[in-house]
Amino acid sequence: MTNPVTLEVCIIGSDYILEDGKPVVRLWGKTSKGETVLLLDRKFRPYFYVEPKPGFEIIKALPEGQGWIVPEKVETVEKRLYGKPKSVIKFVLTSPSDVPKFKIGIERLESVKATYEYNIAYYKRYLIDKGIIPLNWILVSGEGQNSLEGGLVVELESIEHLPQTDYPKIRMLTFDTEVVEKDGERWVVVISFNSNYGFRRTLVLGYVEKKNVECFDDENSLLHRFIGVLKTEKFDILCGYNTDGFDFPLIVERANKYNIKLDIGFEGKEPVFVMKGSISSFSITGKIHIDLYNFVENIVSNTLATEVLSLDRVSRELVGEGKKRVEWVELKNSWERGEKERLVEYCEKDAELTLKLANVLVPQIFELSRVSGQIPFDTSRMSYSQLVEWLFIRKSYEVGELVPNRPGFEEIRVRQLTQSYQGGYVHTPKNGLHHDVALFDFRSLYPSIIIAHNISPETLNCGCCSTLEDRNVISKDKNKVPEETYYFCINHKGFIPEIIEGLLRKRTEIQQEIKTLENGSVKYKDLNNRQYAIKILANASYGYYGYPGSRWFSTICAKSITAWGRYYIKKVIDFAERDREVIYGDTDSLFVKMGSGESISFIEEVNKTLPEGLKLELRGIYKSCLFVLSKKGTAAKKRYALIDKEGNIIIRGFEKVRRDWSKIARDAQEKVLVSILMDADHKAAFEEVKNLIEKVGQGKIDLKDLVIYTQLTKPLESYEQLTPHVMAAKKAIAKGVKISEGSVIGYVITRGTGPLSERAEILELANNYDPDYYINNQIIPAALRVLSEFGYSEKDFIGEKQQSLAKFINRENKKEKKFLQLKYKI
């Protein structure tokens, strides 16, 4: 039974299926009441363009009888490429998979010069051509009917775009998985769910009495229940942290072991891993699976103070709350002792934190979906360059431009090898510690330059301005790139400046509206996310010119932008240096020694000297800041730490703290930074490290603070290099410990005279540690990353005697290597 229906729908997802060889576009949407709707469109067909060689007639179809494809329609259309008119032939085909086949076939014809837009995914093509923007509202009419799964299914007849910008009610489910290694296998032992609609549940392998906890005797039934929850819960979005990379691959592996069907998609469809760039993404039909880690890594990390992108650190920064500080070894031990509550609690906390993080990040993903025009599943996994690319592709369709092709592998290589141009200007930092420093930066420097100087591939050295040159040299000079001979058109606005200008204009409008709203209200947050999404895309478009994989690649555009950028920042630095000390400057920002009182008038004076659209802004006033020069000396690396008047510390550019450093070394480095910034005294920091070294020397350190974690990435036998973690694993196995492929080995370097690998023991088998190794190879290098700035070196930490001893041992180690090679290889 079908009925004519008309309803308002917000689109949140899209895909297609084949029915009798013909594609059916599916749009997954929500109504304003929060109901789920599935819209079907059977009328849309895939297509691509062919440009014939001049004077050649293109055949209308490929020869039959060779298994080739007959198009549904062939027509000549007038498009433009980089602004220049171009006649192309549009081939409309039946199935999306016909496009690549037909393209390869027709490219073999002598009459074909080029092909275009052959690799735009069918469902994306549909959204672009219909002007449908995810998370925006449309008024749809068609024939509706209720599906077996409860939602309304509508055969689309017409679409109208609606202006409202609010969100529908989205039911968000988050989960987290805990795994324990036993008998060389990884077992799923706890799974916890949380949601924004009241559902909370934790599944445990074993018995735990607690609210919302369900207990299972075996992993098989736990996994069955996990699938049951995903099938019965009516959620729209499923969120996790590193679920593409960890939870789902693991759950699939375990489900396969028990032959459990993961029929959690629409109509029982099993999920698949699809490649999105370099990300293998877990895709569930009819649902949006978002892995927040992908989004954090690709997009959010840029603006975070933390260098470590763990759920703990990221949520500390974004939601003001982190995990309970606990060592994994302890959790594992209590689990094995049968005290299951601790791991359950830990897992529940993770699912809860993931939800809190999702509440902050999913609206940002939604807004980026609106700007890029891509569905949230894809948007959440895109890099900056991909977001920009889709924005440009959408705009191309709107203005009748052909989308330039992706470069091939060879072309990318050539671009990588040949492209080299000067980047932003770096004003060499005055290293060391400084007090009372103001940080200024340009508001959207590169986007503003693109607009102000009309930088676009088709406006470069345009014909219209070169004829103008003869009559009006000054006009041309006005838009000549500093220190270059290029210039950009001043008569016609370029394709890309046009897009960026639209973005910045929209952003300014939103910011005006935000000013009228109450700080922290729902509307305020939404608009703030919107202006932020716009800013992200505007800022990323410069990089897209210089990205070797870009469809709109232009080294000249990229280097013209940086040339103007250097010109303006130098101008500001010169201005500041007339009567002040500039401590550091990089691309679009500068640190100047001054108090908060002076900063306002400084900005006013500077901005008077800048052209329209370019503005310097005050970012903050800092009590102290620490600059560290890189070892390489001349190249001033962007490594610094700041502390503001409230005592908040921002650390930038120091190496990511990795698990292949022991906890004691990681802690030492952080302590040094904090100590210097807080007390403004490097001596205190130095003494602290010295005390720590003494403690290590006395053997007073708990072994678990000394563990270094390294993963086995292949079968043990196939390692040619006998690295410490490989050796530790081999020895452990020889003693009967089960270690599976892919597991992370936590080892300690124990006392002795042989090489490291000889003395590495897994934590469980280690009963002492080598103080010299931890002092010389862990704590000192970590601390010196900072302290070398203040003139400290290795000598300051250890006496001459110990140094020579260390050197002696090192020599001895080298002698023993050959012996060891023989011993273990054969």
Add this chain to the structure above:
DNA sequence: CCGCTACGGGG
């Protein structure tokens, strides 16, 4: 100094 191997997130 080069080449191999690993890091990231998750547990």
Add this chain to the structure above:
DNA sequence: GGGTACGTAGCGG
């Protein structure tokens, strides 16, 4: 629609 991630560092040889 699909390709190779990527940029950096420690340590062995």
